[in-house]
Amino acid sequence: LPIYLRRSTIGAMESLGAFEQLVLFCVLRLGDEAYGVPIRETLEERTGKTFSAGAIYTALARLEERGLVSSWVGEPTPGRAGRPPKYYRVEPAGARALLAAYETLQSVAGDVVPELADLAREEG
Amino acid sequence: VRPGPGRFLRRLASLLVRGPDAPFVLGDLEETLSRDLARGVWPRRARWRYLRNAVASASRLARARARGSWRGRRRGFGALGVSWLDVKLGLRMLVKAPLLTAVSIVSLGVGIPVGLAPGQIIDALETTLPVEGGDRIEILRYRSVETSGVVLPTSYDLGVWREALGSFETLAAVRLVEHNVDSGNDAAAPVVGAELTPSTFGILEARPLLGRMLDGGDAVPGAPPVVVLGEDLWRARMAGDSGAVGRTVRISGEPHTVVGIMPSDFGFPVRQQMWLPLEALPASEPGDGIRMQVFGRLAEGATREIAEGELATVLRRLGAELPETHRLLVAEVAPFTAAGWMGQPEGSLRGATTGIWLMQMPSLLLLMVACVNVGLLVFARAATRSEELAVRTALGASRGVLGVAHAGGGRARHGAVERRRSGLPAGATGAAHGRAAGRRVEQAARPGPGTAAPHVRTTAGIGRTHQADSGCSGCLRARAQDRSRRDPRVRAGRGRLACTGGGERPVLAPDLRVSPERGRLRDRAGTGRNDRVALRPSGESLQHLRAHEPIDRQEGLTQVHRTWTG
Numbered sequence: 001l002p003i004y005l006r007r008s009t010i011g012a013m014e015s016l017g018a019f020e021q022l023v024l025f026c027v028l029r030l031g032d033e034a035y036g037v038p039i040r041e042t043l044e045e046r047t048g049k050t051f052s053a054g055a056i057y058t059a060l061a062r063l064e065e066r067g068l069v070s071s072w073v074g075e076p077t078p079g080r081a082g083r084p085p086k087y088y089r090v091e092p093a094g095a096r097a098l099l100a101a102y103e104t105l106q107s108v109a110g111d112v113v114p115e116l117a118d119l120a121r122e123e124g
Numbered sequence: 125v126r127p128g129p130g131r132f133l134r135r136l137a138s139l140l141v142r143g144p145d146a147p148f149v150l151g152d153l154e155e156t157l158s159r160d161l162a163r164g165v166w167p168r169r170a171r172w173r174y175l176r177n178a179v180a181s182a183s184r185l186a187r188a189r190a191r192g193s194w195r196g197r198r199r200g201f202g203a204l205g206v207s208w209l210d211v212k213l214g215l216r217m218l219v220k221a222p223l224l225t226a227v228s229i230v231s232l233g234v235g236i237p238v239g240l241a242p243g244q245i246i247d248a249l250e251t252t253l254p255v256e257g258g259d260r261i262e263i264l265r266y267r268s269v270e271t272s273g274v275v276l277p278t279s280y281d282l283g284v285w286r287e288a289l290g291s292f293e294t295l296a297a298v299r300l301v302e303h304n305v306d307s308g309n310d311a312a313a314p315v316v317g318a319e320l321t322p323s324t325f326g327i328l329e330a331r332p333l334l335g336r337m338l339d340g341g342d343a344v345p346g347a348p349p350v351v352v353l354g355e356d357l358w359r360a361r362m363a364g365d366s367g368a369v370g371r372t373v374r375i376s377g378e379p380h381t382v383v384g385i386m387p388s389d390f391g392f393p394v395r396q397q398m399w400l401p402l403e404a405l406p407a408s409e410p411g412d413g414i415r416m417q418v419f420g421r422l423a424e425g426a427t428r429e430i431a432e433g434e435l436a437t438v439l440r441r442l443g444a445e446l447p448e449t450h451r452l453l454v455a456e457v458a459p460f461t462a463a464g465w466m467g468q469p470e471g472s473l474r475g476a477t478t479g480i481w482l483m484q485m486p487s488l489l490l491l492m493v494a495c496v497n498v499g500l501l502v503f504a505r506a507a508t509r510s511e512e513l514a515v516r517t518a519l520g521a522s523r524g525v526l527g528v529a530h531a532g533g534g535r536a537r538h539g540a541v542e543r544r545r546s547g548l549p550a551g552a553t554g555a556a557h558g559r560a561a562g563r564r565v566e567q568a569a570r571p572g573p574g575t576a577a578p579h580v581r582t583t584a585g586i587g588r589t590h591q592a593d594s595g596c597s598g599c600l601r602a603r604a605q606d607r608s609r610r611d612p613r614v615r616a617g618r619g620r621l622a623c624t625g626g627g628e629r630p631v632l633a634p635d636l637r638v639s640p641e642r643g644r645l646r647d648r649a650g651t652g653r654n655d656r657v658a659l660r661p662s663g664e665s666l667q668h669l670r671a672h673e674p675i676d677r678q679e680g681l682t683q684v685h686r687t688w689t690g
Contacts (some may be wrong), residue, residue: 036152037159053152054181057145058188079158083151111545 016068016101022047023059026097027069027088035074035085060088068094129157129174137174140182141190149181224501231498234492242484249462257329259423261460264295264435266453275453276415281442285418288438291431292420296324297402298393298417305398306374307361315357317398319416327421328392335369336382340500343401351380354397355388375400393417393465419460434459 018026026042027034038082040056063069068096069088076084090098128134134154141149153174160170193551216579218225252258264285266275279297286295298320305315325337333355351373353362363370371378375398386399403418422431424687442450458464 030179032253037155040152041158052177052180052184053149053156054141054184054188057149057181059190061145077155079155081134083147083154085151085155086145086148103301108161 003052013016016097019055020059020063021098021101023056024041024063024068024090024094028090028095032087032089034089035087037085063094064088066093067091089102128154129171133175133178137178137182139187142182143185145185149185153178175637198210209553213363223294227494227501231491231494235494237484238484238487238491247526248414249466251461253328253460255330257421259459261419262428262431262457263417263419263460264292264431265290265456265458266439266450267456268498269452269454276533278415280419284415284438284442285581287538289420289431289434291426291434293423294316294323294327295418295420296321296327297416297418298324299402299414300394300396301400303376303398304374305361306331306377307371308373315398315603316396317400318393318396319400319402320392321402324392327419328390329538330390330392333387334366335382338384338399338401343403343598345403347401349375349378349380351375352384352386353382353401354386354390354399356386417465428457428459456592520599564600600620617619 005098022043023039026039026046030038030042036053036056039060040051040053043051043056060069060071064071068091069086070091071086074085074087126453129137137153138146141153156177157170157174160173161167165173212336253261255261265277266274266277282295289295298318300316301319302314302316304313320338320402322340322343331338332352335352341347353368353373356614357370358364361373362371366370368382369384370386372379373382380400391397394400422428432455435457439450439453440457443453468632479501
């Protein structure tokens with residue numbers, strides 16, 4: 001394949017939505033305890049928004065389909081009515097994609113962040 | 125305080141949340157509720173959050189599944205949850221059990237059209253004209269109080285209505301006629317056409333293919349005789365000659381100038397291909413003049429009820445003035461549909477739907493028997509796979525998967541595929557039959573441009589003395605049957621078969637003899653008690669018919685019509 005096509009394909013594969021980036025950061029932060037409930041609670045705590053369990057799992061399913069995270073099923077617990085949790089882990093490809101997204105944001109934002117903060121305060 | 129969400133909420137959540145991640149989502153819901161309660165959240169509020177989370181999760185998962193299905197559909201069979209391998213194996217199973225496949229396809233292929241037929245027929249019969257504002261074109265007529273039969277208005281009535289009715293923008297009239305049409309390059313052959321008032325074309329907002337349509341000047345007494353032909357007739361008789369407009373054709377011996385060609389989908393009022401101006405002059409006396417179908421487009425703001433009331437008022441006045449002819453009549457305004465053309469009151473067919481379904485019950489029962497038999501065959505074949513199902517159970521197949529496998533009789537998914545594959549051709553066959561039947565009914569039943577005859581033709585031409593070698597299908601059939609001597613009367617040497625013009629069934633020529641009463645034929649064959657054989661006016665030749673002679677020995681006879689009234 002031509003180089004540009006491969007690059008564009010890889011770029012498309014690694015592009016992440018804002019919500020997917022947040023979920024990936026949460027999974028990374030939680031480490032071995034990353035499953036639905038803690039991920040959702042972390043997201044809600046840090047964003048101040050409410051998310052449904054379905055939203056978390058559909059985002060994780062998309063990431064898993066792209067090979068950015070992997071999952072495994074844990075042991076059933078009484079607090080879950082005997083249902084097992086599904087744990088997630090960020091894969092190297094996911095880490096690269098997240099890092100690239102973060103760097104892109106940083107490079108674009110760069111030194112305009114203080115100005116942005118000033119503007120936001122004025123608006124507020 | 126109960127620790128869980130309660131049986132009802134838990135059941136509801138498990139019903140709502142579907143998909144491969146459902147167990148984990150449901151587990152998360154339970155755990156979240158437990159954590160909320162442990163944090164001291166009021167139980168009712170915790171359960172409310174549980175329910176809200178469940179509904180939102182179900183919605184999100186359903187949308188994700190739908191997106192996945194859409195992606196699959198683009199890939200081919202992904203939407204059905206099957207792959208090409210499944211399809212291949214399913215087809216292999218179909219080939220493996222050809223009898224079952226054939227029975228399934230035939231059963232459903234016959235059953236679906238049978239089931240669809242009443243609806244198709246009623247829809248076709250009650251569909252309004254396929255023109256702009258076709259639902260505002262109404263038929264005006266009378267109905268006899270004594271017989272409940274339709275009484276068509278005369279030209280006298282049309283004249284009165286045109287002056288008195290304000291509910292219609294325009295009124296028009298049409299009647300079916302049959303003439304021998306001689307375009308000059310072959311023998312005259314009968315064509316069923318229509319005589320209509322030129323306003324008809326305006327009501328139908330029709331456009332000609334070539335030339336012009338009929339206009340008011342054509343219907344004036346003494347105007348040069350003109351005719352408009354249909355595209356099919358133009359192609360058949362004039363070989364699609366682009367210079368046909370202006371040419372002369374002989375219609376029942378009288379020369380007419382072709383002034384226009386209408387597109388083939390203009391078959392008004394039924395399936396006609398020839399239109400002549402109708403000189404519907406008001407007759408001086410009621411009952412005088414020709415009877416015809418009168419119709420019109422409702423004026424702006426007028427409704428059928430208003431028009432019918434207005435027509436009833438006119439009829440009351442006529443009934444007072446002319447009790448002999450108009451007293452025992454009621455006015456009726458009906459939509460211009462096939463049912464309306466046939467004289468059915470509005471909505472009578474839809475009202476009779478229950479009756480049609482009841483009449484159809486025997487065939488539906490037959491279909492049900494066929495379906496049960498197919499089901500038993502499938503079941504019997506699946507029963508031979510008990511060992512396979514046992515292995516599946518041991519390997520952890522769910523009840524749903526086993527059910528599909530059992531019903532399908534093959535591998536779990538392939539069983540489903542097989543059912544789909546056998547159902548699809550059967551369904552396709554059935555749908556195709558249903559569609560074809562619907563189109564046929566529509567063509568045969570719906571009136572108006574682009575449609576076919578709504579009525580059962582009761583007249584068939586028996587053209588005895590037309591050009592015997594003109595390639596007429598009736599002549600060919602008659603000669604073939606005569607040669608093969610399939611008719612017992614021919615075998616007995618009592619005569620020979622005569623052509624029935626228009627490709628109708630041949631008759632034994634000596635059986636039709638001219639009776640002493642002029643203009644009548646006697647059918648010695650006795651083809652039915654209700655049969656009536658009569659001569660249509662065909663010029664002076666009738667005067668030369670020799671009484672008691674068979675029709676094949678008459679000179680100058682051009683057209684004989686047999687009417688089946690039964």
